[in-house]
Amino acid sequence: MTFRIRAAHDGDLQPLYEMAKLTGGGFTNLPADRKSLRAKLERSHQAFARIDDGTLTDETFVLVLENVETGDVRGTCQLFTHVGQRFPFYSYRLGNLTQHSKELSRTFRADMLSLSTDLEGCSEVGGLFLHPGERAGGLGMLLARSRYLFIAQHRARFADRILAELRGVIDEAGGSPFWDGLAGRFFGMNFQDADHFNAIHGHQFIADLFPKHPIYTAMLSESARAAIGLPHPSGRAAMRMLENEGFAFENYVDIFDGGPTMTAKTDRVRAICEAKRDTVAAVDGDGGDQALVATGTLAEFRCAYGAVQVGDGGITIDEACADAIDVRPGDAVVHVGRI
Template structure:
């Protein structure tokens, strides 16, 4: 039996639940700050995005909540940004390798350096993946993660050809991070959390104003900072593995505040999108195959875990409970992804 969770568009009345998720996500989770105004604005922007009320769809930000369909309790969330780096810069550090050589000194060696870039213009971003502790396991994490790709598949034209994900870097329970202490603090003259909030609430001009304009040699940083470049937070290891399973790859680009990794993939190669197909759902007693299913309705997306049986390539038999969660009737079409 599948757990009764469903992913659905966030609503304005999800504010209290979203605030709880933000509080439990911990320091450094940039997309879920414990900040009332920011969270309310994100709910408003998401609602307008799903409703199609944006003049420029490329700025759409879609937040989905994972809800227990039987109790109504919110257990987690995930989100998709249609495009980044369009209305404001999306700064990161790229790690480049510089070859140093001298025939006169008979020396040759390579050195890594950090270079400020804004190279992901127009990429779609998947993120804001967080589940409360009591709601983890049983496939809930996979539902929250893969639902973003099934949602994208419902209307591919609204999203970029390339997709990225930014993972939280190494940050302790008090909000301290070795990467920030070694670099950011010297140039911004503020706490990590303050810079994090500014990044979420401004056009990021302050980054361009204050960040160093020249490469930063990695070997000049303290060991504790060097060690965390490209490493994700312990709580994000599972999310990183799922991203890699989908086809995302780390290409030496990291967050400018905590040094966490950015991973990217061509949209057409993302496994969930590539392997999903549209089928007709039938109601009945069946088992043997499991996966995820979406009603494929972009503006009122609903995605759930599913168990049942394929009848050829174009039909799938499942329980009435799954149909109810999707707000579909027997004979309706849906987008299906099955575990291989």
């Protein structure tokens, strides 16, 4: 069974909606709301249609994972080129304050959360969701790493720093201990309602109502403190993948669920700096090294796993990969080894 990554189109609205209903909440970039998803697809269409690759502006690209044999959409991922342009991009920055008392001969160290827009202007990779029925065979890795090959193909449209937000701890009832212990006290709404509102209407309500002064973590409940910087159990593998690509946790956390925000220098992301550009010299089934192989730009971008042999005159790839991304000898591709 062969899968490929391609640009999303209007016909993908229903499968995207069905997948959004499976996320379990806390997944802002894939809201279970048809109107919001349709608007996201429209923004993506506009981004794919802009052929000027030399300008960095606020754009969204939506990609999907497609079963080549059936045409079924079984996963999705997104890229945001310049966050914080339409709405402020807020994070909490975890820091500390150390104070010393001579009279008590004691030093006190207090951890604090400060509302921050430090990450405005970054690019973001997000919105990755793989259908539960396909969580095998490295398809999550295909979704994740295809984004970096897309960036490599359109480097001028992305910032020099890139981030990825991981969903935080969500309890069995769909609530967030972090939200309940902090922001929920100021908003008078539960986590699910706030998360849904944010997904549809953006972050401005945060600027209007969030406390602007640092929050001492000692004032939070134990469950809220324990959730700071922890990914949802289902996101641990995603966190390891990000770390393998060169992302690091630099004490930024999501203001809704306290999940970690990972950051990296764009040109140091492993899949981007290791990507190779080649010409297809031949197509056959004699094996080779497993790799991600991508071709095309913008709406014609396609990516799939393939067996690659590197030669003096270009690369040889297997037939299934060539068919999935529709390349023949003489076509240009970009590829990176599978990890």
